[in-house]
Amino acid sequence: MRPLIARAAIAAAIVLMWPLSNNTAGAQTPWVLDWLRAYTDGNRAEILLKLPTIGSLKQLEDDLDLILPKWVTGSGAATERRRRAIIAFALDAAAAHVDQGPGATKLVEWACRQIRRHEKPDDFDHAAQMAGFAIIAGAVDPDALELHAVHVKYQFPKEPRLALERAIAEELRTAAFYQPGKTSPGDLVKHREEAARRFADAAKAPDAHVEAELRLARVNLDLGKMDDAIKALDEVEPATKEPSLIYLARLFRGMALDRLGRVDEAKRSYESALQLKPDAQSATLALAALLFRQGDRARADQLARSVLVRHDEPADPWWEYWPGDYRLSAELLNGVRGAIQ
Amino acid sequence: MTGRLAAFLAALVAGAVAIVAAQQPAFRGLGEAVNIPASVRGGNKPVGGLTAADFALFDNGVKQTIQTVSIETQPIDVTLLLDVSRSVQGTRLEQLKSSVIETSLLLRPTDRLRLIAVQHVLREVFPFQPGGTPPPVAGLTAAGGTSLYDGIAAAIMGATEPGRRQLIIAYTDGQDTISTLPIEMVRDLSDVSEAVVQLVVSTARPGGSARPDAVPAARTLNEFATRTGGQLFVLDNATAITDAFKQAIEDFRTSYVLGYVPTGVKSGGWHDVQVKVTSGNYEVRARKGYSGG
Numbered sequence: 001m002r003p004l005i006a007r008a009a010i011a012a013a014i015v016l017m018w019p020l021s022n023n024t025a026g027a028q029t030p031w032v033l034d035w036l037r038a039y040t041d042g043n044r045a046e047i048l049l050k051l052p053t054i055g056s057l058k059q060l061e062d063d064l065d066l067i068l069p070k071w072v073t074g075s076g077a078a079t080e081r082r083r084r085a086i087i088a089f090a091l092d093a094a095a096a097h098v099d100q101g102p103g104a105t106k107l108v109e110w111a112c113r114q115i116r117r118h119e120k121p122d123d124f125d126h127a128a129q130m131a132g133f134a135i136i137a138g139a140v141d142p143d144a145l146e147l148h149a150v151h152v153k154y155q156f157p158k159e160p161r162l163a164l165e166r167a168i169a170e171e172l173r174t175a176a177f178y179q180p181g182k183t184s185p186g187d188l189v190k191h192r193e194e195a196a197r198r199f200a201d202a203a204k205a206p207d208a209h210v211e212a213e214l215r216l217a218r219v220n221l222d223l224g225k226m227d228d229a230i231k232a233l234d235e236v237e238p239a240t241k242e243p244s245l246i247y248l249a250r251l252f253r254g255m256a257l258d259r260l261g262r263v264d265e266a267k268r269s270y271e272s273a274l275q276l277k278p279d280a281q282s283a284t285l286a287l288a289a290l291l292f293r294q295g296d297r298a299r300a301d302q303l304a305r306s307v308l309v310r311h312d313e314p315a316d317p318w319w320e321y322w323p324g325d326y327r328l329s330a331e332l333l334n335g336v337r338g339a340i341q
Numbered sequence: 342m343t344g345r346l347a348a349f350l351a352a353l354v355a356g357a358v359a360i361v362a363a364q365q366p367a368f369r370g371l372g373e374a375v376n377i378p379a380s381v382r383g384g385n386k387p388v389g390g391l392t393a394a395d396f397a398l399f400d401n402g403v404k405q406t407i408q409t410v411s412i413e414t415q416p417i418d419v420t421l422l423l424d425v426s427r428s429v430q431g432t433r434l435e436q437l438k439s440s441v442i443e444t445s446l447l448l449r450p451t452d453r454l455r456l457i458a459v460q461h462v463l464r465e466v467f468p469f470q471p472g473g474t475p476p477p478v479a480g481l482t483a484a485g486g487t488s489l490y491d492g493i494a495a496a497i498m499g500a501t502e503p504g505r506r507q508l509i510i511a512y513t514d515g516q517d518t519i520s521t522l523p524i525e526m527v528r529d530l531s532d533v534s535e536a537v538v539q540l541v542v543s544t545a546r547p548g549g550s551a552r553p554d555a556v557p558a559a560r561t562l563n564e565f566a567t568r569t570g571g572q573l574f575v576l577d578n579a580t581a582i583t584d585a586f587k588q589a590i591e592d593f594r595t596s597y598v599l600g601y602v603p604t605g606v607k608s609g610g611w612h613d614v615q616v617k618v619t620s621g622n623y624e625v626r627a628r629k630g631y632s633g634g
Contacts, residue, residue, distance in 0.1 A: 099427075175518075176516060176517055176518050176519075176558075177486070177516075177518035177519070251521075281462060281463065281488075281491070281521070282521035283521075285491050285494060285495060285521055285522060286521055286522065288494075288495075288498055289494055289498070289522055289526055289527075289529075289530055292497075292498045292530055292533070293529055293530065293533060297498070297500065298500070300498045301498055301499055301500040303498075304494075304495040304498040304499060305465075305499070307463055307495060308457060308463055308464060308465035308495055309465055310462075310464070311464075313462050314462075316462075318519075318521055319461050319486075319519060322519070
């Protein structure tokens, strides 16, 4: 009887282990390989819907490490395709879990490590690294953002947005939602001043000039330097056609003018912002507050009510301000996927 | 005109002045009445029965003559501002919904309650409705960031009706994350409004500290609330939310409204107001001042 039981146990073990032995990569989580294969073969829409259901990003990272050696072997177009696919897969998984903060940024850095191993960095690598910036910004991780900038500089030293990304990282450290209560008022001022220096430096690059000046203006608002804020904003509107950036420039200009006591100009600035985005909560409330203080309570009430009684969520560029390039993440990731040939 | 008729008319006019002084929006300029809410507590209980003679009020250091004292006579409009950002998903959201229902039951039929949900987007869940009316909160969900300061500003800027006192109770489990208006701008709004703002903050987790220093920006929040005549409640667990709302309403309802016409002070700019009770060992919490016209 005992030998029979032993043989049955061995047979059962073989049956259970068979899928792993047939698995070319030996992943601990079998579905990861299946999803990666489907993603590589072009069923990306279906996999993108599944990525938000991943329970553990750490486990996924471990699985990708196990899969990688046999997934990307040899050379040639097929290998390059698989290399790009696994990198894009990791980035898409990170993007699907950007609210997990450090978990998502570690996955981006996993992808970044694979890119940095590429001896001849190409357009795909560049696109993937820029998508990485966007995802890390969405995860609100300034330390990871700075580290990513160091990594990207290794392969793309002339990337014009590098200085801007470092400046955004420093600006993130001044955000109310970043480590609330842990930054002393003195340190907050230091971070703001450093952010201003970095944005001024970043503004020297033509490709980053507009956004750097816009963010420099906002930091100067926080520092109480209204004239410097207005001076920076003077650079923005003439140099861009992007409605979100122009809206923010007009909003920030209104706030600077308001605090300087130039209320009529402030009112006009808020109103011009609302011409671009009539339903935006930020400029509507800023204008309402100014009117209320000026004694025009009826109009202030009307504007405040218009914000409160909406049933939909209006587009407001201010809500996309803090997480840097995250607003571009969908477009950047589309570009990365499109480069998997 | 006979002497009696003249006296009667004079009394009528004086009474009308007292009523109008209590009802008119204040903070306009010299010669116009100012109404200062003042809560008086002894041993953590409201103190009733005080008259103008029991108070001493100073406007920019100059003692003023209090012309009207009212308490519990005016109906109240309560605006509840609830932080329903992502962090309150789950049990806390359900507790908040219950708190709204219980708060409605604390109000009289002549009082009114409205609810503003605060995420990054602000939304009036229901407009002012009579106290005791079942509030429609079943569909309330939690998501997004927290525009707390913007929410308070929107509540302050809402039109008010004469003869009704305005109380804003704002609840958050964290802090403001995405408001457009900084707290200083909201403070400027409150300086020209009669609304009293009570702030209720839950610390992060049950069992966490209920000390104010456990709350980010506690000092700023406390300064803002007390400037309006309110206060900051720091809670260490969600079950205390209704109790805090109840105390905020009771404190407001039982507070006196001291009416006076500023005399001997320049009209413009900020006016520091100090209120004392001339006898007894009481805690007095009053609006810190107003912006003159």
